[in-house]
Amino acid sequence: MATPIPDEVGMLYDALIDSASVTMGKNLHFGYWESPDSDLSFDEATDLLTDLLTERLHVGPDSRLLDVGCGVGTPGVRIARLSGAEVTGISVSKEQVERANALARSQTSACRAEFHQANAMELPFPDASFDAVVALESMIHMPDRGQVLREIRRVLRPGGRLALTDFHERTPLPPAHRAVVDVMLKDLMSTMVQVDDYPRLLRTAGFQFTEMRDISEETLRRTFQTLTERAAEMPTEVLDKLDWKSDPKDMIDVAGFGYLLVVAERPRADDRS
Template sequence: MPKAIEGDLVEPTTENTNLLHGSTSKLDPGPLSLLSSLTKKDKTLQKNTYKTYEVFWDSPEADSETTELQRKQKSTDMTNTFYNLVTDFYEYGWGESFHFARRCKGETLAQSLTRHEEYLFASANIKKGMKVLDVGCGVGGPARTCVRFTGAYVVGLNNNDYQIEKARRYAKQKGQENYSQFVKGDFLHMPFEDNSFDAVYAIEATCHSPDLISVYKEMFRVLKPGGTFAIYEWCTTEKYDEKNKEMIEIIKEIEYGNSLPKLYPASYSVDCVKKCGFEIQVSEDLAPTSVSGDSDWYQDLFQKRVCFSSIGGFVRSKFGSSVMSFFLKFFSFLRLVPSSATNVDKFLKVGGIGCAKGGKADIFTPMFIIVAKKPLA
C-alpha cells in the first residue's frame, strides 16, 4: 500500500513512484504516448500526487516567508512529486532534454537544444576519457549528447525513480549503456566520494535546490582539483524589482509551475559559486539574442504559428495546446485518464506563461552560464 504523508497525501518514495507509473517507463515516444501513458497510471495515486503538490502552494499565506521556508525544507519531496506528475508531459511536448535554448535561424527546437548543450560541454572543456557528472540529469537527454559530442563517460544523478528508469532504458536503446550510468540520489547529499569527477555540469537543474550554495558545495566536493564546473542556472536579472507587484507575480508563476523553492538573482548565484571555493572563468546571461534572425528562448512556449511537422511542435502552439487540453478533459470525463491530468496541464501552463512573460520583460533567464575551476590546491 502507498505510504501516505497525511490523509490522501502521498510521499514520493520508490514504492509509491513504481505503483503510480506501473510499466509506463517502458513506453516509446509517439503521437499517442502521453494519453497512452496516462491511461496506465494508478488513477487514485495520480490524483493524490497532484493533491500533494498543491499542498506546497495552496496556503492562504502562500506569499509569506513561512510558506517559502516550508517549501525549502520539503524541496526534495516537492520536486520529486512534481516530476512524477510532469515527466510525460515534458517528453511529449519538448523531447528528452528538459531545458530551453535560443533558436538560430533555420534550426529546429531539437537542434537548438543540442547546440545549447554542446556549448556548455565545450565551455567546460569536456574531453574523451573524462569521467563527468550530470547533476539533475532528467531522462538523460543532455548526458547522451555529452557522450556523443565529447566521448566522455557520463554519470547522471537524479532523485526521481521514474526518470532514472527512463534514462537507463534510453541509454540502452542508443547503445550507450557502457558509456554512461544513472544513479538515484539527492544532489544535496551526493552518493560519491570526494574528488571523483573530472568535470561536473548541471543544465537548469540546480534551481530546484532550496539554497544554491548547498548544491554547489556538493559539486565542489566531488570534483577533482583542477576540474571544471559548468551550469546553466535559472535566475532573476538585474531588471527584476522585488517591490514591483506585477514582476513579483510573474516570478511566483514561474516558481509554482516549475517546482522552484525560490528563484535567486544571477549575482547571488555567482557569489555562491565563489563562496564554495571555485575560481570563476565565465558568468554571463546567454538569453539576449545578438545575431539577426535568432529567436528568443521562449518562442516555443505557446507560439502562434501552428506546426504540423511533429506532434511536439503542434502541442507547443497555442492552438495545439488548446486541442490537447480539450482531449485531456474529454478522456478525463470518460475516466480513461486520471482527472488530475487536466490540473497538471493547467499548472504547467501557468509556469510556461510565467516563463514567457519573465523572458519578454527581461526579468528572468533560464540560461545564466557559470563556468568555474576547482583550484589545484
C-alpha cells in the same frame, strides 16, 4: 518563493514524465538560438544549449562527467556519445532515471552513460571522483544552491570544471511581472537567483569563477513561444490533472526574468576534500 523539497520535486517529475515529453521534448531545458532568425527547431536548439555547456567542460574519452539533475538522460547520453566521456547522471525522479537508463542501453557500447536516483544536496560519490560536472537547469530546484555547489566541488578533482544554467532576476521585476514569475516558479517548484549572486555563491563554495553569461535573449522568447504552442495541443484532461496556475504565454514579455550560463573551476591547487 517557497524552498523546494527534493522528494516533492522528484514526485513532480514522475508525474510529468509523459506530458513533459510532449511540451519540452527530449531535453527538459530551454533552447538556444544564436539569432532571432535562426532556423533551428526547438529540439535542435535544446541540443545546442547542451553542446554550449559541454564545450566549456573540456571533456574527452578519458574524462568522467557527472550530470546533476539528468532529466530523461538526453543531455548525458549526448555528451557521452559526442565526447566519449564516461557519464554518470542523477535525478530525484525514479521515472526519469528509468527512462535515462533505457536510453543509455539503446546506444552502442561506445556510449558510456548510467543514471541513478540521488539527491544533489548529498552526492553519493567519493571526493574528487569526477573531471567535470554539468547542471542543466537543475539548480532552479535546489533547496540550497550553496550546499549543492559545495558538494559539486567536493566530488570534482582539483582543476575540474562545472557548467550550469539557472534562472535569475536580471532587472527588478515590476509587481505585475513578479506575480507572473512567482506563479511559474511555484508550479515548477523552483526559485531564481539575483543577478549578482553567482560570483559570491561560487567563491564561498571554493570555486574559481570562469564565466557568467546572461543568455536570456538567446533562450527565453522562443522557448516560451514553443511551450505556448505545445500547451495548446495538450489534451484538457492532462492539463486538468497537472492543475498548473501558470501559462507560458504570460512569460513571453517578462523582460526582468533571465537565464544564466555559469562556468567555474575547482582551483588546481585545492587538495582539500
